[in-house]
Amino acid sequence: MEKQYLIIHNFPALYDILKEVKFILNFSIKKIDNKDLIMHNLNNQDLVISLDQLKISNQIKIEEMPVQIGKLIDIINLSFLKKKIEFQKDIKIGKYNINFNSRKLNRNNKTLNLTEKETTIINFLFNSKKSVSVHDLQTKVWGYKAQTETHTVETHVYRLRKKIENVFKEKNFIISDKNGYKIKAN
Numbered sequence: 001m002e003k004q005y006l007i008i009h010n011f012p013a014l015y016d017i018l019k020e021v022k023f024i025l026n027f028s029i030k031k032i033d034n035k036d037l038i039m040h041n042l043n044n045q046d047l048v049i050s051l052d053q054l055k056i057s058n059q060i061k062i063e064e065m066p067v068q069i070g071k072l073i074d075i076i077n078l079s080f081l082k083k084k085i086e087f088q089k090d091i092k093i094g095k096y097n098i099n100f101n102s103r104k105l106n107r108n109n110k111t112l113n114l115t116e117k118e119t120t121i122i123n124f125l126f127n128s129k130k131s132v133s134v135h136d137l138q139t140k141v142w143g144y145k146a147q148t149e150t151h152t153v154e155t156h157v158y159r160l161r162k163k164i165e166n167v168f169k170e171k172n173f174i175i176s177d178k179n180g181y182k183i184k185a186n
Helices: 012-020 036-039 069-086 116-127 134-142 152-169
Strands: 005-009 028-032 048-051 090-093 096-099 106-108 110-113 174-177 179-182
Touching: 005 012, 012 028, 012 116, 036 069, 048 069, 069 116, 069 134, 090 116, 110 152, 116 134, 116 152, 116 179, 152 174
Parallel strands: 005 028, 005 048
Antiparallel strands: 090 096, 096 106, 106 110, 174 179
């Protein structure tokens, strides 16, 4: 998997804060100034955060300032996840093909339209080497920062399983075990 960088442009205070908590981040950070931004070759997976309005598509826009650091990290993680999905097209998952741009799951000339959240769930589970816990889905897909008592994950996965079963007659696309959920597409 390609390493993802948050490029921090002309925002030294944010860089210092994130440098202090880098052990909990799911991404790497780099600090650059105006001169470096012009010379820096941005990777498609990189995101830039700046106090300045830049003319680049990779910039994260923070609508309200000040922002709590936990909320900012959630915004960054979700932006990275969306960026990753944005550049994926057709992926083969067992006998299925999923197109992340059109959000369609296909098999044997049958098509299922998915929501953005459903494609994110499938992508996250597919890219995980082992079962994914409800807590990991809460933090990585929904952006919840603490263990919260919610059945959002279970409800979404249940509905997604039902949609897949109704269209493809497949009960085991997403399976659960004692450690969480995983993709087991035939």
